[in-house]
Amino acid sequence: MTEKYPYDLILFDLDGTLIETAPEIADAVNDTLQRFDLPPVTQQQVNDWIGHGTRTLLIQALAEVGHTTVEAVQAADNFPQIEAAFGVHYEQRCGTRSHLYPHVRETLQALRAEGVKLVVMTNKEGRYTQVVLDAHQMAPLFDRVISGDTLPVKKPNPAGIFDCLKQFSVSSERTLFVGDSSIDVATARNANVTVWALPYGYNMGEAIESCHPDRVISDLSALTAGLVSAV
Incomplete structure (x- = not known):
């Protein structure tokens, strides 16, 4: 050197x-929200949530569309199921729009x-x-x-x-x-x-x-x- x-x-x-990577992260988030009959989030929202890890971003998205708190999202009985679904969608989306x-x-x-x-x-x-x-x-x-x-x-x-x-x-x-x-x-x-x-x-x-x-x-x-x- x-x-x-x-x-x-x-x-x-x-x-x-x-x-x-933001476009395909947004795709995976919205794939997941749609799977659970929840409304989508915008690309700008996803951009602003990036930084603390993908799990935290998903929690913030769920809190936003559910008009609730991140604590309530994490405590929800179905959160593990939603998180698992997101993992599948994100792995499928990786490389598609990044x-x-x-x-x-x-x-x-x-x-x-x-x-x-x-x-x-x-x-x-x-x-x-x-x-x-x-x-x-x-x-x-x-x-x-x-x-x-x-x-x-x-x-x-x-x-x-x-x-x-x-x-x-x-x-x-x-x-x-x-x-x-x-x-x-x-x-x-x-x-x-x-x-x-x-x-x-x-x-x-x-x-x-x-x-x-x-x-x-x-x-x-x-x-x-x-x-x-x-x-």
Whole structure:
């Protein structure tokens, strides 16, 4: 790895950072709602709910259409059945309407070729994370995948970052987190690592600049600038 490149480890959020997944998540949610004779939710609602994991998103959707609370949804006798149905629908929908954002694949390939360790750190449950990565042939590009249920805690808890620092013997000063939401910025801040943010993802309806990341980048090609200058 070039000594001029400032990072040895880069962690990435998944939904809204590497892959545009919101359309097919909305499809799966509405497939599930229709199955139980419930009204649909909008794409914008789904966009604004993304960030805390797919299970939480489903609960928020059910609370919205049922005009009730998330606590009532979780306590409902039929919630396990609804959650299981959603799992089937989402696995069927994965890869049908999602796509990589510009410059994602080539940027990851360039960083990997340079020896930078690459990690996905998402709050999406592991079985869905794997399906999404496989649908886009992305899994081989990463040295580790941390999903919302990989560890006992999830973002914005920094445990996943700390675990990677230890696993790859990298200092926090040589680590970068790249995401698209206030959750990602908070996660990086909690681990005392640099955080760059993308403006095109899902930040619960708020502009990413309001989260005050260290840098806002237009797309992932900004990550290879150090590699180009070092050639």
